Amino acid sequence: MFAAVRIVSLLPSATEIVCALGARAELVGRSHECDFPPDVERVPVLTSSRVGPLPSSQAIDASVRDVLRDALAIYQIDVERLRESAPDVIVTQDLCEVCAVSIDDVRAAVARLGRQDVAIVNLHPMRLADIWRDVVHVAGAIGRAGNGEALVATLRARVAEVARRAAIARRRPRVLTIEWLAPVMVGGMWMPELVELAGGEPLVTRPGERAPTLDRDSLAALDPEVVMVKPCGFNLNRTLEEVGVLRDALPRGWRARVYVADGNAFFNRPGPRIVESLEILAACVHPEAFQDLAAKHSASVTEPFGAGPSGSSQ
Numbered sequence: 544m545f546a547a548v549r550i551v552s553l554l555p556s557a558t559e560i561v562c563a564l565g566a567r568a569e570l571v572g573r574s575h576e577c578d579f580p581p582d583v584e585r586v587p588v589l590t591s592s593r594v595g596p597l598p599s600s601q602a603i604d605a606s607v608r609d610v611l612r613d614a615l616a617i618y619q620i621d622v623e624r625l626r627e628s629a630p631d632v633i634v635t636q637d638l639c640e641v642c643a644v645s646i647d648d649v650r651a652a653v654a655r656l657g658r659q660d661v662a663i664v665n666l667h668p669m670r671l672a673d674i675w676r677d678v679v680h681v682a683g684a685i686g687r688a689g690n691g692e693a694l695v696a697t698l699r700a701r702v703a704e705v706a707r708r709a710a711i712a713r714r715r716p717r718v719l720t721i722e723w724l725a726p727v728m729v730g731g732m733w734m735p736e737l738v739e740l741a742g743g744e745p746l747v748t749r750p751g752e753r754a755p756t757l758d759r760d761s762l763a764a765l766d767p768e769v770v771m772v773k774p775c776g777f778n779l780n781r782t783l784e785e786v787g788v789l790r791d792a793l794p795r796g797w798r799a800r801v802y803v804a805d806g807n808a809f810f811n812r813p814g815p816r817i818v819e820s821l822e823i824l825a826a827c828v829h830p831e832a833f834q835d836l837a838a839k840h841s842a843s844v845t846e847p848f849g850a851g852p853s854g855s856s857q
Contacts, residue, residue, distance in 0.1 A: 548685045549631045553590060553620075553644045556814035557634040557666060558583055560681050563815045564690045572628040574618070574644065576776075579808065579816075589624045590644055600774060600785055601725035618644040620652045632684050636666045668813040669751045671733050675699065677813070694815070701818045702740060705825050705836075709742030712829050718743035719767035719799070722775050722811060724788050727762060728754045730773075733813065741825035742832075743769060763794040769828050770799045773806030779843060782806065786847045802827045804844040 545565075551572035552558040558577040561570055570583065574590040577583055633653065637646040646665055653661050664684045666677045675695045682691020718738045720730035731754040735745035746765055747755065772789060774782055782789075782803050793801065804810065804827075809820040823844050826837035 546686050549629055550685055551589065551625065551628055551630040551633045552577060553633065553635045553649065554666065555579070556668075556812040557636070557664075557677075557681065559812065559814040559816060560678055561634065561685065563694055564678075564682050564685065564687045566685050566687060569685065571630060572625065587624060587628060589621050589628065590618050591621070592618055599725065600723060600777075600788065618648070620644055620648060622652050622655050625652055626656055630661055632662045632664060634664045634666065634681055634684075636668075638667050638669070666813075669732055671702075671736050671817070674733065674813045674817055678815075698815060698818050702821060705818075705821050705833075706740045708832060709740065709825055709829060712742045712832055715742055715744045716768035716828055717746055717766060718769045718771065718824075718828055719746045719765060720771045720773065720810075722754055722773060722806065724772070724774055724782075724785055724792055726756045726758075727792050728756050730754060730771075730810070733817065734810070737810075737817075737821050737824055738828070740821055741828045743824075743828040759792075759794060762792075763796075765794075767797065767799045770797075770801045771804060771810075771824060771827060772802065773804040773810040775811040776807050777805075778807045779803065779805045779845065783845070783847060789847065800827070801846060801848055802844055803847050809843065 548569050549571045550561055550566060550569045552561055552570060553574045555574065555577045558570065558573055559579055561567070562580050562583065567582070570586050572589045573583055573586045575588045575592065633649060635644060635646055635649045649663060653663065662684055664681055666680070668674045668677055675698070678695050679691045682688050720734045720738065722728050722730045729747045731748040731752040733750065735748050735750045738745035746767055747757070772782065804823055809816055809823060819840065822836040823840045826833040826840060827844065830837055
């Protein structure tokens with residue numbers, strides 16, 4: 544039996560970790576972006592965003608930059624709702640002020656509660672090993688250390704199986720991952736590791752590096768064979784709404800296979816579904832070797848310009 548712990552998660556990936564550890568029933572508060580597993584929608588929302596729904600990735604980027612330029616936090620915590628949730632543990636992050644409530648705002652909110660017994664679990668994943676460490680960290684904080692070790696072992700075994708199959712491939716295609724469209728940002732952090740595990744050669748970034756912004760000339764100097772587009776926070780349909788922006792962003796002359804994937808559910812969430820992200824990537828890098836994974840994830844990835852070499856030249 545586990546002792547009941549009242550948990551607030553202010554980060555989508557942390558919510559997924561908590562639920563994967565078997566503590567969904569102890570989740571008493573979440574961020575407005577926490578949407579998986581589906582039944583977390585019944586958990587009270589404790590945050591909101593100063594950046595509302597906007598029509599394009601370019602507009603979102605501009606709005607976010609304006610908020611940060613004014614020295615404002617993008618996300619706000621409803622302190623009264625936080626008080627009502629009476630948490631024992633709050634899980635948050637200090638990795639990206641665009642991704643979730645800042646750690647300083649969480650500390651300030653807890654200080655306003657006037658309680659000294661609230662544990663703040665701060666996550667900072669930069670590479671795959673950090674994701675596994677964070678799972679163990681969260682598990683320990685909520686009294687489920689054994690579950691954490693078991694979950695990590697299962698996730699690592701699944702990763703190893705994909706890597707084993709990918710290693711058999713004769714070639715390692717050059718792979719570019721894109722995590723924002725306007726401007727174009729290249730996937731960093733754990734993405735180069737995922738590319739290597741999927742049997743590809745990552746372009747531009749190395750493991751642990753933050754996502755750089757590339758202009759058109761810098762993109763044109765690259766020669767990818769596979770391009771994976773998975774904008775942070777955009778599901779598949781939302782990204783396909785901007786397929787024209789994507790076409791214009793890709794340099795003419797590229798002969799890469801271009802894929803668009805669900806960047807909200809996968810790739811950009813450093814939690815248990817990072818393994819599904821690897822499976823999707825492997826199926827795109829080596830489709831002939833991972834037909835089973837392509838079928839498994841067919842609803843989460845597509846080739847917007849059709850099969851075969853694609854780009855803005857078409």
